[in-house]
Amino acid sequence: MKPLFKFFSSLKLTVVLLTFSMMLIFFGTLDQVQYGIWHTQKLYFESFIAVWAYPEQAPAYNQLFWLRIPMPGGYLIGGLLFINLLAAHFTRFKMTWKKSGIFLVHFGLVLLLVSELMTDLLSKESQMPVDEGGRSNYSQSHRANELVLIDRSHPDYDSVHAIPATQLKAGKEIEVPNTPLSIRVVKYYPNAEIGRANNNATAPQSPADRGAAVKMGIFVTPQPVSYADDAINTATAYVEVLSPEGSLGTWLVSNVIDERFPPQTVQAGDQSWEIALRFQRQYYPFEVELIDFSHDKYPGTEIPYNYSSEVMVHHQDSTKNQKALIYMNHPLRYEGLTFYQASFANQDRTSIFQVVRNPGWLLPYVSVLLMGLGMCVQFGMHFFKFLGKRRQV
Amino acid sequence: MRSIRNALFQVSRQTQTSLTRTTSIVKKLTYIIIFGVTALIVLGSLRSFKSDSIFDIESFAELPVQVGGRIKPLDSVARNTLLLLSGRQKVITADGETLSPIEWFMDLTMRPEIADNYPIFKIEFPDDLGLAGLAKPGERYYSFNDLLPFSEELRRLHSEINPEPKKRSPYENQIADINEGLMRYHRVMHSLHPIGSAERLDNLDEEYQSYTLMIAPGMAELRKQQAGEPYDAARLNTFITFADDYLKLSQTAMLRVVPPPAPIDPMEDWKNIGLELLDVMKGDPLSPYVTSYASLTMSYRANDAAAFNQEASELRERFKADFPDAIGRVHFERMFNAFQPFYISMQLYVWVFLIVCISWLRWSQPLGTAAFWVIVVAFAIHTFGLLSRMYIQERYGVFVTNLYSSAVFVGWGAVLLGALIEKFYKNGIGAAMASLVGFCTLIVAHHLSMSGDTLEMMRAVLDSNFWLATHVTVITFGYSAMFLAGALALMFVIFGVFSRKFNKDTARSLSAMVYGITCFATLFSLVGTILGGIWADQSWGRFWGWDPKENGALMIVVMGAIFLHARWGGICRERGLMSLAICGNIITAWSWFGTNLLGVGLHSYGFTDSGFYWLLIFWTSQCIFIATALLPWRFWRSEFGQANYRKQRKDILTAAEGA
Incomplete structure (x- = not known):
């Protein structure tokens, strides 16, 4: 037990782990050229083991294609550092004023690691596009998709039944809660190209026998998933809808077949549902109204100088209504969410907000204060000791 | 016994004083020499402040232009353009004469027939281009006229290179650089007025005058033609020729030199010369800036310094009245350009390094002290440069806005820390390493500045x-x-x-x-x-x-x-x-x-x-x-x-x- 404790509390382990972390960060940066930031993050920093492979674009690939470098991933290094730090504090450190700076730094670091983990696990990012003069009460992911069946029969509200796209696996049957329906996934493509067959050309066989696919002669070519940061994957599926009486037919759904197209409807008896595959939505108890979006440029140039959105938030509870100006470096924090000016579209008539829910957002601020303070204390003590010595000399 | 001891003591004291006297002479001499060289380096760059031309080049250099969202002196534009084309801030003509950037710019815009012979396009490997007859042995700078016979071929080569700039080979980069350089050259040349034959440039005022007079009748003929009524074809044609020409000019002219009429909103776009001429058709009066540039050109071409200087100072006065807040900054920017503080501190860092190296061999005490003070001077000039950039950009407290300024600042920080070390240890080590890092980072900055404007928004x-x-x-x-x-x-x-x-x-x-x-x-x-x-x-x-x-x-x-x-x-x-x-x-x-x-x-x-x-x-x-x-x-x-x-x-x- 004791040697194990000694091992985990040793400074050597710290140095080794730090060296590994440097290596991990370096290769995790290099691979971003290939996989984009988002995917690399999953591969390297939110994993236990990462393997770097010699990239195809690099020189001498033909000689070095076999080169693989395995290394501990972010969770493993972070976890071990965490244990190392705690073990060191339990065994070697004594609470003295001389060490107070180091304590602060280390405590700040622990907090930072925890907050990063919390962000990884708990934070949610999505986007909310709003047209000038328009309102929106939901934001959508630009990676995750969902299959929805929408019942629009009620005059005041719609009922949305959603199935996350991660559940859509070929051959799987899923019951749609609160409806008599269930669906059977015929095919699911995380990314695809959607095209229209020419009338005279022989269109590829399509399993769909209902909806837009039949009416418009749409066919699907599967594509590899793209990890580029600005790329949007066209998730597409063939789904068969089953009612207690039997199959109602097979529909083609895709996140590019969106509001611009007439809705596809599933009819069972006298009830009907719209069926669609769309970016996963998050609904809120309030609506964001975009009053005005402005996009200014430096005079005589195309260099953007300012983006800003004047918004009015209409909450169901009208005491929570709020007016705000969202612009660069000045987000709106509202009901545990944060709205950032992310982008714009539609000749400056649509503003796109990044909506982030991150319950741990304050932690880094605290940890920063602790670490900065700790370093100042520690190095300050060193420095004054040094000055004192020199004075004696 | 006692007297002997006294005598001995006196002798030893005498040798001691004579020794201290020689050391103090050596000390003084070192200080004087070091001070002299330092002064020479600093003052050397002040020479370029005033030119000996009969033309008032200083006033011309301070004429305003809106670039990258900021009002700058023409001097900065001339320097940046020349840096992009030549990789240096001077032109050496075929006759061996050296021109400053603004002198070159004046010739480029006002006497293009002469400027076309200045070797300003830097081509690192002219032999590699595969253009028979272009490369001159040992020559890296080529003039527009040298390149002119190959323009077709260059355009063809340019159309074949990889459209993705990041994936180009060095050869393709060179082709792209030459073509982009030629384009820039052409566009900057057209910045102050339309370019044409010598005769046209000599009579710009008449051209503008006949154009303004032509507008009303020309528009009338155009309306008649569109309504299907009989019209004067010759008159319409002259008008349309003008319009076509100015339309082309509005697409070519690089610089926005025409400020909007008063009262002026600082966020408003300035116009280039072609656009201003076109807009006169809408009934706007022709901006006095346009006619002033025409007069400047004509007097410069006629070698009439008095008229040129008169017009240049009038233009400046007008700018002062229109932009009372900007004038100080524009003037300062030109002085900053001429002073080149980073260049001076770079030289001083080399000097410090030399002094320290010698100090390790001999006279370590006086040389060490001198090195410390020279580094203080260099650091002060370096700091002045950084503060000047802040003032020009109107961003106080912001040292770093791009890669270039980060290089300048990294050097500054290292020198600051190094000088502090030197103050504590007094052994030359801090000064030597501070000057080394300072010099290297300024060299890096110098190379980064080749990519153009370093004071962008x-x-x-x-x-x-x-x-x-x-x-x-x-x-x-x-x-x-x-x-x-x-x-x-x-x-x-x-x-x-x-x-x-x-x-x-x-x-x-x-x-x-x-x-x-x-x-x-x-x-x-x-x-x-x-x-x-x-x-x-x-x-x-x-x-x-x-x-x-x-x-x-x-x-x-x-x-x-x-x-x-x-x-x-x-x-x-x-x-x-x-x-x-x-x-x-x-x-x-x-x-x-x-x-x-x-x-x-x-x-x-x-x-x-x-x-x-x-x-x-x-x-x-x-x-x-x-x-x-x-x-x-x-x-x-x-x-x-x-x-x-x-x-x-x-x-x-x-x-x-x-x-």
């Missing part, structure tokens, strides 16, 4: 004075400290291995310096990185995004942490720590430049092609130093190394005996 995301002043400044200061620590470590290795004089005490004081500076570097990198995280949280909603630049900064922090833990844990001794500090150079260079080369992420603001090549060279050199540091002790020639070697052998012997 900030994109909206980055446009936050508070964060630019805190996060960016702090993190760049972290780079400075890392590099200074690395440089001190290099010194340790070089002296330790090669110099016999290097002893235990020097080793101890050097490693104390490296330790202290690394503490600084870690603190600043950590605080800077975290501030960056907060900024990111404010603007994108994520504290940490694993973006390459963020990762680079984190690697520096981790490097610092490795160094400190290795030292505290006694894992590495002196030379191990020195190797780690040199490793810090590698990491810092990666973080600073390498991450930009990747071309991904939010911070990739400065992609440079040749950068990768230089980075590799730098890395290799640092690896060689690390390898040198790890040489077995017996190869270390210094006292320090030999002592360690003896100790090592003794340890082995005791171990053997014990066994």
Whole structure:
């Protein structure tokens, strides 16, 4: 037990782990050229083991294609550092004023690691596009998709039944809660190209026998998933809808077949549902109204100088209504969410907000204060000791 | 007995005073020489303030132009254009005459027939272009007229190269550079008025006059033609020729030299000359700036200095009245351009380095003191340059806005820390390394400035004075400290291995310096990185995004942490720590430049092609130093190394005996 404790509390382990972390960060940066930031993050920093492979674009690939470098991933290094730090504090450190700076730094670091983990696990990012003069009460992911069946029969509200796209696996049957329906996934493509067959050309066989696919002669070519940061994957599926009486037919759904197209409807008896595959939505108890979006440029140039959105938030509870100006470096924090000016579209008539829910957002601020303070204390003590010595000399 | 002793005492006192007298003479002489050279370097650059031309070039150089969202003097435009085309800020004509950028610009815009013969297009490898008859032996600069016969061929070659700039070969880059250079040359040439035959340029005022007179009747004829009524074809044709010509000019002219009429809104776009001429058709009066440039051109061509100077000063007065807030800044910018503070401090750093090197051989005390004061002067000029940039950009407290200014600032920070070390230790080491890092980073900055304007506006995301002043400044200061620590470590290795004089005490004081500076570097990198995280949280909603630049900064922090833990844990001794500090150079260079080369992420603001090549060279050199540091002790020639070697052998012997 004791040697194990000694091992985990040793400074050597710290140095080794730090060296590994440097290596991990370096290769995790290099691979971003290939996989984009988002995917690399999953591969390297939110994993236990990462393997770097010699990239195809690099020189001498033909000689070095076999080169693989395995290394501990972010969770493993972070976890071990965490244990190392705690073990060191339990065994070697004594609470003295001389060490107070180091304590602060280390405590700040622990907090930072925890907050990063919390962000990884708990934070949610999505986007909310709003047209000038328009309102929106939901934001959508630009990676995750969902299959929805929408019942629009009620005059005041719609009922949305959603199935996350991660559940859509070929051959799987899923019951749609609160409806008599269930669906059977015929095919699911995380990314695809959607095209229209020419009338005279022989269109590829399509399993769909209902909806837009039949009416418009749409066919699907599967594509590899793209990890580029600005790329949007066209998730597409063939789904068969089953009612207690039997199959109602097979529909083609895709996140590019969106509001611009007439809705596809599933009819069972006298009830009907719209069926669609769309970016996963998050609904809120309030609506964001975009009053005005402005996009200014430096005079005589195309260099953007300012983006800003004047918004009015209409909450169901009208005491929570709020007016705000969202612009660069000045987000709106509202009901545990944060709205950032992310982008714009539609000749400056649509503003796109990044909506982030991150319950741990304050932690880094605290940890920063602790670490900065700790370093100042520690190095300050060193420095004054040094000055004192020199004075004696 | 007593008298003898007295006599002896007196003799010894006399020799002592004569000795002190000679040392004090040597001292004075050194101070005088060093002061003289320093003054020469500083004053040398003041020469370029005034030209001896009969034309009032200074006033012309300060005429305003709106570029990149800012009002600048023409002087800056001339310099940046010339830098892009030639890679230097002067023109040497075929006759061996040297022209300043603004003199060249005047010829380019007003006497293009002469400017076309100036060799200003820099072509590094003219033989590689495959254009028979172009390359002149040993010549890297070519004139427009040299290139003219090959323009068809150049255009064809340009159409064949890779459209993706990042994927071009050096050959393709050269083709692209020449074509873009020719385009820029053409567009800048057309900036002040339409270009045409000598006759047209000599009679610009008549052209404008007949054009303004032509507008009303021309429009009338046009209306008649459109209504299907009979019209005067000749009259309409003249009008349309004008309109066509000015339309083309509005697409070609590079510079926005025509301010809007008063009252002036600073956020309003200025017009280029062609657009202003076209807009006269809408019924706007022709801006006096346009006619003034025409008069300037005509008097310059007629060699009429009096008329030129009169017009130039009138133009300036008008600008002063229209833009009372901008005039000071524009004037200052021209002075700043001429003074070139970073260039002076670069020379002074070389000078300091020389003084220190001599001081290690002889006269160490007076030379050491002198070196310290010269570095103070150099640092003051360096600081003045940084403050000037702030004033010109109207961003107080913001030192770093792009890769170029980061290079300037890294040097500044290193010099500041180095000078402090010098003040404490007074052994030349701080001054030498400060001047080395200062010089190298300014050289890097000089090469980065080749890509054009270094005082550009900030994109909206980055446009936050508070964060630019805190996060960016702090993190760049972290780079400075890392590099200074690395440089001190290099010194340790070089002296330790090669110099016999290097002893235990020097080793101890050097490693104390490296330790202290690394503490600084870690603190600043950590605080800077975290501030960056907060900024990111404010603007994108994520504290940490694993973006390459963020990762680079984190690697520096981790490097610092490795160094400190290795030292505290006694894992590495002196030379191990020195190797780690040199490793810090590698990491810092990666973080600073390498991450930009990747071309991904939010911070990739400065992609440079040749950068990768230089980075590799730098890395290799640092690896060689690390390898040198790890040489077995017996190869270390210094006292320090030999002592360690003896100790090592003794340890082995005791171990053997014990066994």
